[in-house]
Amino acid sequence: MAEAFKSLLEVKDLNAWYGESHILHGVDFEVNDGEVVTLLGRNGAGKTTTLKSVMGMVERREGSIRFKGSETTKLTSNRIAGFGLAICPEERGIFSSLNVEENLLLPPEVAPGGLSLERIYELFPNLKERLKSQGTKLSGGEQQMLAIGRILRTGAKMLLLDEPTEGLAPVIVQQIGRTLTKLKAEGFTILLVEQNFRFAATVADRHYVMENGRVVDMIPNTQLEASMGKLHEYLGV
Amino acid sequence: MTEIFGVPTQALFGQLLIGLINGSFYALLSLGLAVIFGLLNIINFTHGAQYMMGAFVAYLLGSKLGLGYWWSLLLVPPIVGATGMLIERLMLSKLYKLDHLYGLLLTFGLALIIQGLFRNEFGTSGLPFSMPAELSGGRNLGFMFLPNYRGWVIVASLVICLGTWFVIEKTKLGSYLRAATENPALVQAFGINVPRMITLTYGFGVALAALAGVMAAPIYQVSPQMGADLIIVVFAVVVIGGMGSILGSILTGFGLGIVEGLTKVFYPEASNTVIFVIMAIVLAAKPAGLFGTQK
Numbered sequence: 001m002a003e004a005f006k007s008l009l010e011v012k013d014l015n016a017w018y019g020e021s022h023i024l025h026g027v028d029f030e031v032n033d034g035e036v037v038t039l040l041g042r043n044g045a046g047k048t049t050t051l052k053s054v055m056g057m058v059e060r061r062e063g064s065i066r067f068k069g070s071e072t073t074k075l076t077s078n079r080i081a082g083f084g085l086a087i088c089p090e091e092r093g094i095f096s097s098l099n100v101e102e103n104l105l106l107p108p109e110v111a112p113g114g115l116s117l118e119r120i121y122e123l124f125p126n127l128k129e130r131l132k133s134q135g136t137k138l139s140g141g142e143q144q145m146l147a148i149g150r151i152l153r154t155g156a157k158m159l160l161l162d163e164p165t166e167g168l169a170p171v172i173v174q175q176i177g178r179t180l181t182k183l184k185a186e187g188f189t190i191l192l193v194e195q196n197f198r199f200a201a202t203v204a205d206r207h208y209v210m211e212n213g214r215v216v217d218m219i220p221n222t223q224l225e226a227s228m229g230k231l232h233e234y235l236g237v
Numbered sequence: 238m239t240e241i242f243g244v245p246t247q248a249l250f251g252q253l254l255i256g257l258i259n260g261s262f263y264a265l266l267s268l269g270l271a272v273i274f275g276l277l278n279i280i281n282f283t284h285g286a287q288y289m290m291g292a293f294v295a296y297l298l299g300s301k302l303g304l305g306y307w308w309s310l311l312l313v314p315p316i317v318g319a320t321g322m323l324i325e326r327l328m329l330s331k332l333y334k335l336d337h338l339y340g341l342l343l344t345f346g347l348a349l350i351i352q353g354l355f356r357n358e359f360g361t362s363g364l365p366f367s368m369p370a371e372l373s374g375g376r377n378l379g380f381m382f383l384p385n386y387r388g389w390v391i392v393a394s395l396v397i398c399l400g401t402w403f404v405i406e407k408t409k410l411g412s413y414l415r416a417a418t419e420n421p422a423l424v425q426a427f428g429i430n431v432p433r434m435i436t437l438t439y440g441f442g443v444a445l446a447a448l449a450g451v452m453a454a455p456i457y458q459v460s461p462q463m464g465a466d467l468i469i470v471v472f473a474v475v476v477i478g479g480m481g482s483i484l485g486s487i488l489t490g491f492g493l494g495i496v497e498g499l500t501k502v503f504y505p506e507a508s509n510t511v512i513f514v515i516m517a518i519v520l521a522a523k524p525a526g527l528f529g530t531q532k
């Protein structure tokens with residue numbers, strides 16, 4: 001399994017379906033070890049579907065998804081998790097029948113080297129005070145911290161984050177931004193879905209733009225300023 | 238001091254005891270149904286047949302292999318639970334993406350087939366099953382005489398029900414189960430083998446039914462019909478308690494057993510229907526059941 005591979009995650013000609021609807025029509029992109037990469041695009045472009053396909057959560061998918069050189073397209077999501085990928089879903093996925101602590105401890109360890117609980121409480125001090133509260137009683141921002149915090153424990157080194165700043169107050173968005181920067185410094189690789197490209201610009205190395213189930217452009221963060229006109233057109237903002 | 242509301246205390250406590258015994262079986266069976274419904278979203282109509290299988294396998298272990306009650310208590314739940322897991326793997330697992338109704342129809346059909354097979358083999362008349370020698374006899378509690386075996390059934394089922402509740406609500410294993418009940422796709426994406434968990438959960442629910450069957454064998458006779466009669470009442474219990482609620486199914490099971498017993502004392506004519514009357518009232522007032530939450 002440890003043969004040489006170019007990028008950590010390599011997606012080629014990915015097609016995906018929900019039932020009969022064909023949603024992804026040949027998505028191509030790659031993420032290198034230690035990078036923070038975003039998927040930008042309008043509502044319905046297929047960003048969430050791409051993230052879920054990488055995690056193995058979309059039943060019908062074709063093409064090639066390689067993680068550390070291993071083909072994962074045909075594997076079930078629990079096997080894919082074992083490679084060290086973890087997802088923070090768009091709807092956050094906090095369990096209402098579990099308290100905060102149970103939510104935090106739910107994802108099993110998949111590899112050594114995850115963050116300790118102390119470290120997670122350091123990143124998200126709010127969580128520590130609410131351990132016995134019902135998970136869904138937390139504020140939106142706290143739920144987002146919980147959803148991110150719980151996948152940091154598992155030893156997964158590649159995080160798939162689906163719009164972690166959606167609907168949150170600016171201070172919380174900043175806190176999440178700082179956290180992502182720290183995580184990157186600790187060697188995490190992050191694939192981030194964002195609508196808010198101003199936020200994306202503060203944390204990411206590269207941006208892929210999606211349109212109608214395809215990746216239509218790649219913009220390095222250094223060229224983001226120069227590409228503003230193009231980007232506004234893509235995103236319709 | 239020997240009468241309460243004009244009823245002799247002996248009769249009152251006697252019926253209360255019968256109510257508690259029935260309630261023990263209602264609780265064990267509705268608990269299994271609740272656990273299965275929670276995770277599989279299937280209303281397991283085979284439950285009564287699996288309870289009956291528990292009693293029959295205990296009977297067969299005794300008559301063919303000479304194994305006694307305690308061995309049966311130990312061996313029957315895993316044996317019948319394993320047949321449940323086979324059913325889940327081969328049949329139920331194909332239905333999860335379809336409407337509830339398909340699971341209900343399949344498990345109902347299976348119940349008819351299983352009961353038919355046992356009727357063919359063993360006839361319709363009940364087979365006797367003797368209680369373990371250790372639990373024969375009884376004790377005088379002062380206000381009433383308590384047969385030891387019946388006391389054992391009540392205590393054992395209470396312990397099993399509360400133990401199950403504890404595991405589901407208070408342990409790590411239980412947190413997986415609760416989480417998978419809410420969002421199986423996400424739990425699986427965290428690395429947990431949810432399909433295997435579903436199989437084991439169904440096996441566990443079936444094993445609970447089989448255990449109830451073993452415990453029932455010395456009290457009621459062992460007959461192919463024994464589960465079909467009971468399960469109708471148990472479904473009413475489940476509806477009253479709230480589909481899928483663990484604690485609700487336990488409390489409602491015992492509670493309704495007692496209510497039924499008391500009805501026998503104070504208004505015997507209604508004792509067979511009281512549970513269904515309560516069901517109608519609860520459905521009208523709180524459609525999700527006393528402890529249920531609307532899904």
Ligand SMILES: Nc1ncnc2c1ncn2[C@@H]1O[C@H](COP(=O)(O)OP(=O)(O)OP(=O)(O)O)[C@@H](O)[C@H]1O
Pocket residue numbers: 018021023041042043044045046047048049050090195
């Ligand atoms: N479960 C589903 N069943 C059927 N179609 C779906 C499902 N989920 C998403 N779709 C459709 O797939 C397309 C892509 O959706 P997706 O959620 O991937 O978009 P997105 O880029 O994440 O959008 P947003 O920015 O709104 O989150 C949309 O047209 C959507 O309607």
Ligand SMILES: [Mg+2]
Pocket residue numbers: 047048049090162
């Ligand atoms: Mg989305």
